[in-house]
Amino acid sequence: MSTKRSKLKLAVLLVFFVSIGVVCRADLSKAASLMARTGRQNQAQSNKANADNKVRLELPKELRAPAAAADYVGTDTCKACHVEQFDQFAVTAHYVTMTSSKYPDTQKGCEMCHGPGKTHVDAGGGTGSILNPKNSKATEVAAMCATCHQDESGRQNFHQNQHDIATVSCNDCHSPHQPHKKEFMLISDTQELCISCHREVSRDFAKPFHHKVPEGGMSCNDCHQQHGLLNKTQTIDLAGGMDAMCLRCHTDKQGPFVFEHMSARSEGCITCHNPHGSINNRMLVRSDMKMLCMQCHSDRQGSAADDPQKAHDLRDPRYQNCTSCHIMIHGSNSSRLLLH
Ligand code: HEC
Ligand code: HEC
Ligand code: HEC
Ligand code: HEC
Ligand code: HEC
Ligand code: HEC
Ligand code: HEC
Ligand code: HEC
Ligand code: HEC
Ligand code: HEC
Numbered sequence: 163m164s165t166k167r168s169k170l171k172l173a174v175l176l177v178f179f180v181s182i183g184v185v186c187r188a189d190l191s192k193a194a195s196l197m198a199r200t201g202r203q204n205q206a207q208s209n210k211a212n213a214d215n216k217v218r219l220e221l222p223k224e225l226r227a228p229a230a231a232a233d234y235v236g237t238d239t240c241k242a243c244h245v246e247q248f249d250q251f252a253v254t255a256h257y258v259t260m261t262s263s264k265y266p267d268t269q270k271g272c273e274m275c276h277g278p279g280k281t282h283v284d285a286g287g288g289t290g291s292i293l294n295p296k297n298s299k300a301t302e303v304a305a306m307c308a309t310c311h312q313d314e315s316g317r318q319n320f321h322q323n324q325h326d327i328a329t330v331s332c333n334d335c336h337s338p339h340q341p342h343k344k345e346f347m348l349i350s351d352t353q354e355l356c357i358s359c360h361r362e363v364s365r366d367f368a369k370p371f372h373h374k375v376p377e378g379g380m381s382c383n384d385c386h387q388q389h390g391l392l393n394k395t396q397t398i399d400l401a402g403g404m405d406a407m408c409l410r411c412h413t414d415k416q417g418p419f420v421f422e423h424m425s426a427r428s429e430g431c432i433t434c435h436n437p438h439g440s441i442n443n444r445m446l447v448r449s450d451m452k453m454l455c456m457q458c459h460s461d462r463q464g465s466a467a468d469d470p471q472k473a474h475d476l477r478d479p480r481y482q483n484c485t486s487c488h489i490m491i492h493g494s495n496s497s498r499l500l501l502h
Contacts, residue, residue, distance in 0.1 A: 219305035224293035225277045229268070233278030237271030240279060243287055247272075250339040254347055275306060275338060300331035307332045330359075335388070356382045363438060372439025384411075385437065405430050408437075419493030423500060424458075433457075452482045 220226075237260065241248040251257065251272065259265040259274055273279055275295065282292035295303045335355060336347045349355055353375060357364045367376050374380050382388070385407060386396050400406035408431045409416045415431075424430055431437070434454060435445045448454040474481045485491050488500040496502055 219301050219308065221305045221309075222277075222293050222295070222298045222302040225306060229278040231267065233280045234267045234273050235279045235283050236267070237273070239283060240272040244272075247339055250341060253343045254338060254340065256338060269310070274310075295331075295333055298331075300329060300334075303331045303333055352381050352383060352388075353378075356388075366436065366438035366440075369439040369441050371441070371443060371445045373437070373445075375438075404432065415492045417493050419490075420495045421498045421500065422493045423491060451484050455484045 237248070256274070259270045265274070268274070268278075275293075277293050279292060282288075285291045293306075295306065298306075335349060337344075337349050338347060340347060340349075344350075350358070364376075366372065375382065383398075385398060387398050388396070397404050398407045400410070424433075432447075434447055436447050437445075440446060442449045446454060448457075490497060490500045490502060494500045494502065
């Protein structure tokens with residue numbers, strides 16, 4: 163009961179802080195309400211929800227009990243029966259644990275991952291007497307790998323992201339055993355690896371206008387951090403949010419412009435562009451330019467005849483290709499109306 167109640171309190175607090183955030187941006191409220199019409203979720207809120215959704219990592223049961231030094235038999239013993247696995251291990255970066263004196267016996271070779279092997283060897287090998295991560299939960303494998311890999315920036319969040327929570331395991335992407343040396347011990351090339359699970363995404367990249375990922379000009383992790391981050395779509399985190407990620411390459415869209423288009427944007431770029439690919443020119447989210455702009459500028463509808471305040475009549479075909487006049491659609495230094 164009490165934990166339920168404290169969760170409720172937390173939720174109320176959360177809503178409170180999120181609302182404060184919204185109020186603080188009241189000066190931008192007009193723009194914000196325009197943005198709201200596009201139905202974008204409040205990213206901060208979903209980030210927060212993610213952070214509260216921590217999954218506890220627990221070592222596999224084979225590694226929970228403390229082991230004595232004598233329980234470690236050494237990699238040469240394993241090699242005697244597992245030549246194949248040894249050869250695979252020997253081409254990976256983990257082999258450094260064998261050659262460097264930095265690593266104690268408990269963190270060397272086979273036993274650094276499989277745990278002390280004495281019981282298994284005493285049994286003459288066989289199944290069930292030593293940890294096989296293949297049979298472990300994703301959270302258990304993560305806990306095991308994290309005994310050494312918790313410090314890398316990306317993975318500090320790995321219990322809060324979309325990938326490692328409880329479904330996708332370190333060894334779904336990395337293979338500590340592999341016949342040929344592959345970069346980062348990945349199971350396959352990054353793109354192939356990602357697509358093997360995210361087939362729907364490859365359909366977007368097959369559309370006529372797309373970022374050149376299939377052609378090898380770019381990679382999924384030019385935009386995504388595969389180990390996850392606090393944001394829901396795991397896009398590379400930069401101060402300035404998702405747009406800042408796009409702007410690393412599209413520097414000409416960066417500004418600051420004297421006249422920004424939607425300076426209050428939080429996920430500006432993807433309001434109008436599909437980041438993967440689109441059937442529309444310039445990877446726009448809509449085929450009809452007018453409809454794209456009308457998502458937010460519906461007050462432009464109507465005609466000068468109805469209302470002398472209206473600058474132009476949008477039923478007039480002359481006005482339908484908005485960017486033929488408003489050419490500086492991303493921002494302008496000389497025209498408030500983005501005309502030049
Ligand atoms: C005397 C030979 C022998 C030695 C020494 C030996 N193993 Fe094994 N190991 C086996 C056999 C046999 C199997 C069962 C293989 C099978 O069923 O395919 C096995 C299975 C395993 C498995 C899979 C266990 C499971 O439950 O699926 C792992 C992991 C393993 N060994 C790791 C090691 C490590 C690490 C060492 C060194 C500490 C080691 N082995 C030493 C013979 C040996
Ligand atoms: C960096 C961690 C790591 C190291 C070091 C390591 N392994 Fe493994 N091992 C794994 C993982 C993870 C799996 C599960 C395989 C998978 O997911 O494809 C595994 C699986 C195995 C298996 C079972 C294969 C099967 O098909 O069920 C054996 C046997 C094995 N390892 C032996 C060894 C031996 C022998 C060494 C040392 C020469 C070694 N491992 C070093 C992580 C490691
Ligand atoms: C005992 C400590 C230890 C454990 C446990 C461990 N690693 Fe490592 N790992 C290392 C070291 C040391 C390196 C080499 C680092 C370097 O070169 O700077 C490394 C490197 C890596 C790399 C980079 C490979 C490259 O080619 O640059 C990957 C990926 C990796 N480990 C994945 C894993 C996975 C997955 C697990 C769990 C199945 C795991 N590690 C468990 C110590 C460990
Ligand atoms: C969804 C696939 C995926 C999962 C799951 C995953 N990784 Fe990675 N990992 C990658 C990719 C892709 C790279 C290469 C990054 C690059 O190209 O910069 C990488 C790189 C690494 C590196 C070396 C580079 C660095 O960032 O230090 C380490 C170490 C590593 N992973 C460990 C782990 C551990 C430990 C886990 C489990 C907690 C894990 N990874 C889970 C895909 C994954
Ligand atoms: C073993 C399968 C697997 C692999 C390999 C894999 N993913 Fe995922 N990915 C998932 C699952 C499962 C989820 C969480 C469920 C979901 O939202 O689809 C996820 C979630 C994501 C998300 C967040 C999706 C969202 O809706 O917010 C992104 C982005 C992502 N993955 C990118 C990648 C990238 C980039 C790679 C390659 C480095 C990769 N994935 C490799 C299975 C995988
Ligand atoms: C140009 C940058 C970029 C590249 C390259 C990219 N993504 Fe994305 N991806 C994004 C952005 C931005 C979003 C968030 C879209 C949103 O919130 O509407 C996203 C969303 C996703 C999602 C979740 C939503 C969805 O569309 O299903 C997945 C899964 C995903 N990407 C996987 C991948 C994979 C796999 C690759 C490589 C084949 C890849 N991405 C390459 C920028 C990119
Ligand atoms: C790693 C660099 C990189 C990142 C990050 C990146 N892009 Fe691109 N983008 C490119 C390149 C290179 C091209 C031109 C590719 C081509 O000619 O097909 C391009 C093309 C485009 C185009 C189409 C231009 C045209 O002429 O049709 C749009 C729109 C676009 N990007 C938007 C985005 C958005 C939105 C993001 C962030 C979600 C983003 N880009 C992130 C490199 C990047
Ligand atoms: C309000 C909608 C909108 C937003 C927000 C937006 N764009 Fe665009 N963008 C467009 C339109 C419309 C075009 C096509 C203009 C034309 O061809 O007349 C375009 C064209 C582009 C092009 C290709 C042509 C060129 O000028 O280089 C790139 C690259 C691009 N946008 C990147 C971005 C990036 C990066 C962001 C986020 C910082 C962004 N866009 C935000 C509407 C938008
Ligand atoms: C996601 C919402 C959104 C979309 C989509 C959008 N705009 Fe805007 N636009 C705004 C906001 C917010 C402002 C700032 C409004 C203000 O300050 O009155 C603005 C300002 C403008 C202005 C300057 C008006 C002024 O009074 O300063 C022009 C011109 C304009 N947009 C044209 C377009 C065109 C053309 C498109 C389609 C390519 C478009 N907009 C798409 C939100 C959007
Ligand atoms: C033929 C050129 C042309 C086309 C096409 C055009 N506009 Fe305009 N637009 C203008 C001019 C010129 C103004 C300034 C009118 C004025 O100051 O009275 C303007 C003003 C605006 C304003 C600011 C109005 C205000 O009252 O502050 C917005 C918003 C706008 N246009 C949106 C659009 C949208 C959306 C489209 C496409 C559906 C579009 N425009 C198509 C020329 C054009």
